[in-house]
Amino acid sequence: MSLPNKTITIDCDGVLSATAESILTYNHHTIKWISADINDITNHRFHMIPKFWLTIDEAKDLWYRFYEQSSHENLFPEPGAIHAVRDLKEQWYRLIVVTARVDAWKDQTLEWLEYYFPDMFDDVVFTNDLTSSAKKKWRVSSRLWASLHIDDHIDYAECTCNYVVPTFLFTKPWNRVYTVKNPLMTRVQWWKEVLVHMA
Numbered sequence: 001m002s003l004p005n006k007t008i009t010i011d012c013d014g015v016l017s018a019t020a021e022s023i024l025t026y027n028h029h030t031i032k033w034i035s036a037d038i039n040d041i042t043n044h045r046f047h048m049i050p051k052f053w054l055t056i057d058e059a060k061d062l063w064y065r066f067y068e069q070s071s072h073e074n075l076f077p078e079p080g081a082i083h084a085v086r087d088l089k090e091q092w093y094r095l096i097v098v099t100a101r102v103d104a105w106k107d108q109t110l111e112w113l114e115y116y117f118p119d120m121f122d123d124v125v126f127t128n129d130l131t132s133s134a135k136k137k138w139r140v141s142s143r144l145w146a147s148l149h150i151d152d153h154i155d156y157a158e159c160t161c162n163y164v165v166p167t168f169l170f171t172k173p174w175n176r177v178y179t180v181k182n183p184l185m186t187r188v189q190w191w192k193e194v195l196v197h198m199a
Contacts (some may be wrong), residue, residue, distance in 0.1 A: 001166075001198055005145060007144055008088065008146060008150065009148070010095060010096070010098065011098065011100075013099065013152075014078070014151075015151060015170050016078060016085070016113075017075055017077055020038060020172075021038055022066075022074060023062070024037065026066055026074050031046070031062070032053065032054060032058065034052055038173060039173050041174055042173055042174055044174055067105045068108075075112060077117075084194055085117055097125065098137055098149070099124070099125070100127050100128075100153070100156070101129075103128060110124060138162070139163075141165050148165070148166050149168075151169060151170070157169045157175075158182065161184040161185045166185075166186070167184060168188045169188070171187050171188065
């Protein structure tokens with residue numbers, strides 16, 4: 001894949017960090033006392049997963065409690081992410097994290113990124129999803145003149161493609177049923193596939 005410039009924007013949760021898997025491990029593979037595995041996570045919005053019967057507030061509390069406690073000890077990276085990001089950095093790509101996380105989790109996020117990905121990212125942008133100050137990921141990527149965006153959230157991936165930013169969509173249980181139609185979107189299973197496409 002030939003990119004017109006060397007800027008790549010990369011999502012954090014589900015792309016750099018195995019967040020859903022880590023939340024399940026942290027909660028002993030239960031949600032609201034119901035047994036759960038990764039294939040049960042069929043939506044980013046946990047309150048929209050019928051199996052768990054969570055209210056919006058309960059779902060938010062689940063995420064907030066995890067993020068407030070999260071560190072490199074209980075939030076682990078996606079398989080192959082460290083090697084792949086290092087490889088891209090060594091190829092002189094400008095790598096920018098664009099995450100939907102809120103500013104309240106900024107310190108923990110930056111510490112985690114520095115622990116697993118030291119000196120690999122040029123910047124980290126928090127879009128504050130679901131808040132009054134939320135920014136659109138596609139707008140951030142466009143303003144950064146990104147030639148590629150990497151995400152696992154289908155809504156964000158679709159928007160970046162619609163605004164003519166090629167996107168790699170990491171296949172996850174919460175986007176598996178989606179049929180890729182936009183020619184600017186490419187499904188990937190693993191980070192090694194990203195490197196293959198970038199070769």
